Amino acid sequence: MAGSLSIDVFNSGYKPIPGGPGWADRTPATWPASTSTLISGDHDAVLVDALLTTNEGERLAAWLQTTGKRPRAIFITHGHADHLFGAGPVLDTFPGAGLIASDQQVVDESRRQTTPKAMANWNSRFAGQLSQSPVVPALASSQEFDLEGHPLLFRTIGAADGALATIVHVPDLQAICSGDIAYNNIHMWLWKSTPDSREAWLASLDAVAALKPSTIITGHKDPDAPDDHATRVLGPVAALHRGLRPDGGQVQHAGRGDRRHAHEVPRLRQPVHPVCRGIHPVPLLTTACGKLTGITSTASCRRPVNLPRGDP
């Protein structure tokens, strides 16, 4: 008989970054806190995502050693560097663990993060902190992983923050590692988004909600987030943007989390919508400095979000 499963989350915390286009110089910019999730049986485990910097990878490896579990695989949810460049120290510490992705597109997009142009971009933000030869995941041989008798299901979902999004579904725990489809107390990455891209992202949120998880471990999570409850993560207050109120009122400033991400979406205006109660696919977005352009300010609600209702 299979033993029980457990989930433990390593959180990188926020990292300072030097700045970027349209960011207010006076506002310290940070990279969102990121997660790496250990799904464990009695002895073996699967790690989901592997953070960004070498230091983070080393801290992650040290943390894994304290758990006493043996990672058999490191699953990468999507091909963005901040979820995979930290894998090296973990692979060095646990050479029996394979770095895998469940969709060829994730493999390809991961590889594209290692081109000279992409590396130059990442190095400009994290100079001297990154592996210059990051390991790229290989395609998993199956969409299902047997962890001591428990199935872990790898699922391709669709669009999210610019790369193809896949998830790990753990039916026995009603849990999902969502990668960057959903965030927890951290805003969505809507910079450069379009109405079409937001619509596609909302469809991915719907697909996650349709699996009826009780727990969602998000790819980026505020260390102070109260929990990983799926309704709260996907629901009215925290789902799309921290600070968007269920009554749909205007939000002049979305709070502490957004000051830490003033380069992205520090200021949200949310039009009332009678059906979706303020959870709206096209928020009006401006930055505190007002410089950021390219965000569509159209706010026609084409489709309410089909997410679980409940107390936020």
Ligand SMILES: [Zn+2]
């Ligand atoms: Zn990310």
